[in-house]
Amino acid sequence: MRYIPLTQTEREEMLAVLGLESVEELFAEIPREMVLTDDLPLPDALSEAELIEHFRQLAAKNKDLTSVVSFMGAGAYDHLIPSAISHLVGREFLTAYTPYQAEISQGVLQTIFEYQTLIAELTGMEASNASMYDGATALAEAALMSCAVTRRDKVVLPATLHPEWREVVDLYLGSQAVEIIDLPIDTATGTLDLSGVGDIPWEEVACAVVQQPNFFGNLEQIEPVRDLVKEAKGLFVMAVDPISLGLLKSPGELGADIVVGDGQSLGNAMAFGGPSFGFFATSGRNLIRRMPGRIAGQTVDTEGRRGFVLTLQAREQHIRREKATSNICTNQALNALTASIYLSLLGKQGFLDVGRQCLQKAHYFKNRLLEIDGLSAPFSAPSFREFVIEGDVDWNGINEKLLEQGFLGGLPLDRFGYPNWVLFSVTEARTKEEMDRFTNLLRGLIT
Amino acid sequence: MSEKLLFTKEHEWVLVKGDVVRVGITDYAQEELGDVVYVDLPEVGDRVEEGEGFVVVESVKAVADVYAPVSGEVISVNEELDESPELVNESPFDRGWIAEIKVEGVAQTGDLMSKQEYEEFLKGV
């Protein structure tokens, strides 16, 4: 085999040391009746050249966004990705493991420390962990942590949360019998309907969650929910879009206790949905010590030099076992590293510019689409880089036709139970020419 | 009022002063744990049941529950440990004390060991 360097002579030398005749004898302890006698039913081995050809053929069955112009978002975004990133993450970060031996893992540990600083800076929080699987699981963990910290078992969730995130949170909370209280949507504004918040038993609520901007791209008035939950000594959790954090008030400024989000848009490929990473930040000593996941901290070595280690490990499963704050072991180190490199390359001004361009282009595109007869904007709230358009047409059928013309249209929200609504996303990667061309095509398809 | 120092099999010491017991971990326990980095203290006013884990002592690589030796109400905690958890290592029987529990009635301490009994017990560990 290509990756097994053992020669026949060496195999015999090793067997001789063991006093064995054949490798089969090493498996003598496995009950005979369960040992396989036939080959596994798998295709035969491919050479590297054959493998590459096979993958080319598979890739050819996909229409990727290198040749298709995308206006789809809803949790995965087509941002510009600087070239330097892939070259750097492919170095001696790629095949390192979790930094168990700190003395020979300072690169990984320092990048985690820098990542934590960047996330803390973006979110306005005191501390971040080393990252989670994705935004949805980070939110689920935030809700569970809130229950553990407050010793309460009710969680308030917004209807304007990404529906897949909601499903994930439902599943995590459901298995611990946590009760979920819904905040409904006001379909006039496209934000939360807060008229019923007075009826919520806030003193039993572990946390209230708000997504900002929400799933529909709209900006929520977070203050009423925040004030109610915090007055009753529950926690206020925000799920945020990191790209918006150059422009929008930081969750820290707004009084969030825990902040989570998905980091795909920070330099990571869309990758058909994964891997990306989730970020998780909080403030205050008590909450920091209850965070799930890995955390790197600064210290010194025996000669007084600055160095970094994994710290606050008594929270984690390998020490606390069934009393751990979570069962999570890994972080999404390479994806978090990607985000750090991305944020470093973009820098203070560049990151602001990305947010501004998303906002300006989304605004321009929305107005262009609204020029089309039959389309309208259902919501009045301000939005950031995503917005919903309403139209009583066959959006899925239209999208198929658009795809033939090289466009991936907005996401029809009928899949989440909202017929006639389409969610469009515009990033800095889109050009005026693309938006104009798309508008004309869509007009032709609708009228 | 007379004081009485007793020990548990979980390597806690218990100083009984009438209906108040002060709790800490023994020298042996702190040695086993290594550098203590955090003590998760209960809140004053918490009710605890005998045998319930009511404090968590964390070291870099280990964690230990401290079990309530009696049932009662937490009336005081050693807040100094918040800033200086190393006191548990440096002075386990004195400045490293953890919490005080007020017992309803008289503390039932029949199951606890005397200093001599604990030293015997340690030989068998």
Place this chain on the structure above:
Amino acid sequence: MTAKQVVPLIFERSSPGRRGYRLPDLDVPEVAVEELIPAEFLREEPPELPEVSELDVVRHYTQLSRLNYAIDVGFYPLGSCTMKYNPRVHEDLASMPGFANLHPYQPEESVQGALQLMYELGEYLAAISGLSETTLQPAAGAHGELTGLMVIKAYHEYQGEGHRNEIIVPDSAHGTNPATTAMVGYKVVEVPSDERGGVNVEELRKLVGPNTAGLMLTNPNTLGLFDENITEIAKIVHDVGGLLYYDGANANAILGIVRPGDMGFDVVHYNLHKTFSTPHGGGGPGAGPIVVSKELAPFLPEPVVRKDGDRYYFHKPEHTIGRMKSFYGHFLVCLRAYAYIRSHGPSGLREVSETAVLHANYMMRRLQEAYELPYDRICMHEFVLSGVRQKEMGVKTLDIAKRLLDYGYHAPTVYFPLNVDEAIMIEPTETESKATLDEFIEVMLTIAREAEENPELVLNAPSKTPVTRLDESRAARQPVLRWQKEA
């Protein structure tokens, strides 16, 4: 790795006004931001991101990368982590735009190649495990465990057996097993090991009952030993209506040799980053797909990929537990595992396990002269030594681990499993040459001699690494978790 040096933080390289990346100019008419978003929503102080050039960034991360140990740098005998070579062609395949540049909500017709890959990988894992249907959604091994236990829980509830609330976990288990059990609201029941390192069958018999939801087990177990009583164990658990969960952490020992399904397991997770050679990335991303029996398949998370003629499509299982994460899992990690399986084929995978097991036994026998071997029997892909002889001389396992760093190796897994004193867990993997194994053996023997003759050398290790031992107590007592601009 380079000599001792402290690399400044990226923030310490910052200089006001410097730029590292240029965006295209804005090509739509600009509107004042306040007209689009009311001022009350806007941030006054922008986040303090570094202001550095592209070259600053490239040098910074290149310098940091050189402080890391990695499989690409040298032998990585980290037990239970299966640090095998990660083929470079996989990186090329994963970066092909036809996979990396797909939106997860594209119409199914436009991603048939991706769906085919997911479907076929699911089929391959089902074949390798001897079970029925796969979900690729779990993001990591621990996430696979969580998914598996949720599926088991949903199954019991559907059967009207919702009262079952206990999961039996061996005392040698990885910490994730009990942590996961607690996360799904189940109670952990610990079963002790017997004198041969396997599950104590008599104790198990006493622990099972009407509340048993299942048993979590790795086989080979965390001692690297195959549990010969597995048929009996499976019967005991199944007889009381419980299910068996296979933690696939140690699957590198059994590919094409024995299937968890044939051992009696109902759910399996695979760590694709271990057994199927996807890079660990300094801690992630990995992937932890699970494969389940036919009875459990209707409870899998949504969506799974199905095939109808030549067409692949997403399907929502009839009694699905719901969703474990956004979208479909770590697609690009799964893609690499798919490539690995296609490069090996059935005989190649068998050779992987045969070689991994041969390597481990060879090393175990050669190291036995200098280190205590608590379970003296054939091992599988890894083995556990104990540093108790050295401890008597005042040298702990941790010191041995640190001394290995001076010799240019990564240390084995230490102090795990918990039921072995001063544990040293070594997993050589199949991709290392005999020469590498021999060199490492010599170094381990040398360190054992040093512990006897010159313990200071070992106790003061490491001295040749970029930093020496770090003060972990200080890090935990006064946590500094982020850089702060000096006031």
